[in-house]
Amino acid sequence: MNKKIAIIGVPMDMGQQRRGVDMGPSAIRYAGVVERLEELGYEIEDVGDLEIGKREKTIIERSNLRNLKAVLEANELLHERVSDVMKKGMFPLVLGGDHSIAMGTLAGVAEHFQNLGVIWYDAHGDLNTEETSPSGNIHGMPLAVSLGMGHPSLTNIGGYSPKLKPENVVIIGARALDEGEKELIKKVGIKTYTMHEVDRLGMTTVMEETIAYLKERTDGVHLSLDLDGLDPDHAPGVGTPVAGGLTYRESHLAMEMLAESGIITSAEFVEVNPILDEKNRTAQVAVALMGSLFGEKLL
Template sequence: MNENISIIGVPMDLGQCRRGVDMGPSAIRYAGVIERLEQLKYDIDDLGDISISRPDRKQREQKNKLRNLPQVAEANEELGKMVDEEIKKQRFPLILGGDHSIAIGSLAGISKHYENLGVIWYDAHGDLNSDKTSPSGNIHGMPLAANLGVGIERLTHILGYSPKIKPENVVIIGARCLDPGEKDYIRDLGIKVYTMHEIDLMGLPKVMAETIDYLEARTDGLHLSLDLDGLDPSEAPGVGTPVIGGLTYRESHLAMEMLAESNLLTSAEFVEVNPILDDKNKTASVAVGLIGSLFGEKLK
């Protein structure tokens, strides 16, 4: 694992309609992410938070198909440029959200540096909607589709190119809430998905082993996009779209430990921590614990 980590906070709450997730980066920092990584002997450069412009009253009153599209696109352009610059410096980008729409910018900056970037999408949701299939217009349900080149150009062509990733290089883990359009898209493109059904049947160790083997054989870099709602709400209550029946805290630590042992990871993001909905910053603390495991923290 790259020992030089650049932390980028993205206080984005415009990809959905519940306030509070913009405080996610601050909550994760408050829970001790920098201190945790420094104890593991990593060189940390905290770049602070990117600036998020707010829609004015007139824009809020407009009935657009996609919620806050101009502001979300603008923030993702800025994020993509920052991530690109950190990779050029040979630093590991660790992005803290913010809602999951920020993955559009993350992958725009990362994928420029790889021919076949692999992505593990650790999430209760597929995030494979577009302007044509989304029931809500919330862009945080669209980032994986946008990175695959599906959707409106303002989102698919962040940093001027599309697609960012290939469907055969994506593995979704923990899915248990998929919209009809997303199910069709998964079937049509043959995207590899381990739903909670498969995880219950197979066990997470086998799921992770298969995922790592599958991606190692076909990719030249690996990005982890972890939505805290991938965990069960009893473990991570401070998320905007909780879905019961999710992954446990211990299963998620094991997943991170196995990724650390694979030595394949080249970038990561942790998103959807919402302190307003949380219990004493529990979800941010869970995120920090998972980050520790991801970067090689062990009991002995």
């Protein structure tokens, strides 16, 4: 894996309605991410946090999209920051913030690959559009947007669309899918391992299949890891917890196998909300998983 890592903080809390997730990047830094990765031999450049605009008072008229303007502006800025980092030959490690920031991350990463693959490690599909979303929260839409589906201002972040092909995406850990998302997964053929498949096959098989599948068809792979992919018992500090999730140990195994595969070319860790957390426990989990992703071993 690339030994030069650029850390980009995105204190975004406007893709959803619960406050506090904007403090996620600070909590992850406080949990020792820089020190942990430096101990593994990586050269770290923390480029700081993006400046985020103000929360909008109402949903834009005739649009089921909360805080569209501010979310859009932040993701355009993130696109530029991530792309610049990649031009310098560095690995972008993005710290969220809510999951709406994946739109900007993927816009910045995808323009550097012909066939970018994505592992979406999440309890949710994030495949809603303004037509299907029950809430209007943009953090439930970034994967759909990156596939070219949704509001034109969002799908065209970075000046191009789509960023991804559905056959280059693997969702792992899903257990809270809206009806529109289920239909879309089946319609476009997104490879999905719900908790049913994880329980039935085991994480080792899930990751072996995922790695083999993406190696065949992509020239780079982005990991988008939402901490609510883990069970709330292991990661309590998230805005949309869903019981019955991935365990701490399963998640470490997944990260360890990705490290061994060498396929990951960028990553983001999102939805750490310190206000809802227990003594910064979820940020500590995020940092521990980053350690495994970047090659930390038990022995």
